[in-house]
Amino acid sequence: MDGAVRHPRNDAVRGSPFGVGRLIQMTARQQREDMLALLELTGVTKEFGAIRALSDVSFSVRPGEVVGLMGDNGAGKSTLVKIISGIYQPTAGALRFAGDHAQIHSPAEARRLGIETVYQDLALADNLTAAENIFLGRELKRQVGPFRFLRHADMQARAEELFDELKSETRAGDYVRQMSGGQRQAVAIARTRLSDAKLILMDEPTAAISVRQVAEVLNLIHRLKDAGIAVILISHRMPDVFAVCERVIVMRRGTKVADKPIAASSPEEVTALITGAKEAA
Numbered sequence: 651m652d653g654a655v656r657h658p659r660n661d662a663v664r665g666s667p668f669g670v671g672r673l674i675q676m677t678a679r680q681q682r683e684d685m686l687a688l689l690e691l692t693g694v695t696k697e698f699g700a701i702r703a704l705s706d707v708s709f710s711v712r713p714g715e716v717v718g719l720m721g722d723n724g725a726g727k728s729t730l731v732k733i734i735s736g737i738y739q740p741t742a743g744a745l746r747f748a749g750d751h752a753q754i755h756s757p758a759e760a761r762r763l764g765i766e767t768v769y770q771d772l773a774l775a776d777n778l779t780a781a782e783n784i785f786l787g788r789e790l791k792r793q794v795g796p797f798r799f800l801r802h803a804d805m806q807a808r809a810e811e812l813f814d815e816l817k818s819e820t821r822a823g824d825y826v827r828q829m830s831g832g833q834r835q836a837v838a839i840a841r842t843r844l845s846d847a848k849l850i851l852m853d854e855p856t857a858a859i860s861v862r863q864v865a866e867v868l869n870l871i872h873r874l875k876d877a878g879i880a881v882i883l884i885s886h887r888m889p890d891v892f893a894v895c896e897r898v899i900v901m902r903r904g905t906k907v908a909d910k911p912i913a914a915s916s917p918e919e920v921t922a923l924i925t926g927a928k929e930a931a
């Protein structure tokens with residue numbers, strides 16, 4: 651310990667269970683983690699009138715990390731995702747993204763930062779093809795004199811490439827209306843690959859699809875991870891989280907009750923944390 655520890659000004663700190671040396675060590679470690687973190691939430695609270703949906707939630711996600719976010723209905727998972735994706739503003743607390751203080755005021759701003767979201771209801775247009783959906787709102791155009799033409803062939807080709815990269819069987823020219831839930835997920839995920847996403851948020855992507863399609867979506871998540879993209883996966887399905895996630899965060903009634911490596915937990919423990927049979931871990 652150095653002289654600073656014995657300095658009277660540090661009495662208050664010395665009186666804490668840590669001591670200054672420990673505190674400095676912790677701060678240094680925190681700084682290293684901050685530098686490594688892609689996304690960092692600190693003390694995020696969200697109130698809707700009298701309802702407190704989130705209480706003082708802090709966690710971070712490293713680049714390329716796949717994190718499972720679990721919790722019972724109403725635990726605050728979607729609210730958390732909506733704060734990260736710019737739909738809601740936190741009542742209190744702060745977000746950092748890629749090392750910078752981030753105020754994410756809108757989904758467009760989140761997208762500019764490199765945060766894409768795949769919602770359960772997906773918001774795809776049934777009457778358009780997979781390729782048209784992928785490019786919806788960001789169509790490739792060619793300017794000829796005063797006219798702008800859509801570059802259909804280029805969009806189709808790029809969409810095919812994206813499905814190839816994702817090793818998905820989904821065909822770029824197929825209409826979304828004839829697609830299964832899993833193929834729709836593939837379209838929504840391919841859409842996130844158009845931009846240079848660093849973090850993809852997925853709210854229950856496997857809730858309403860068949861067993862075979864679940865396998866396809868989990869494969870897509872593996873492909874994203876291989877490409878260095880971080881994923882936050884909200885799911886009620888324990889096998890999915892244990893199959894693809896490195897870490898699990900458990901929410902209960904708006905509070906984070908666990909945040910640990912998958913390898914250090916078990917489905918039984920996570921279930922107990924979700925229901926409250928186990929307080930925290």
Ligand SMILES: Nc1ncnc2c1ncn2[C@@H]1O[C@H](COP(=O)(O)OP(=O)(O)OP(=O)(O)O)[C@@H](O)[C@H]1O
Nearest residue numbers: 698701702703721722723724725726727728729730
């Ligand atoms: N816009 C809103 N206005 C008022 N209350 C809200 C709003 N959105 C969410 N809540 C409340 O916040 C709490 C958390 O909801 P949230 O949707 O985040 O839960 P969830 O964990 O995603 O649940 P589920 O598993 O059912 O999707 C709930 O009590 C919910 O009723």
Ligand SMILES: [Mg+2]
Nearest residue numbers: 727728729853
């Ligand atoms: Mg939800």
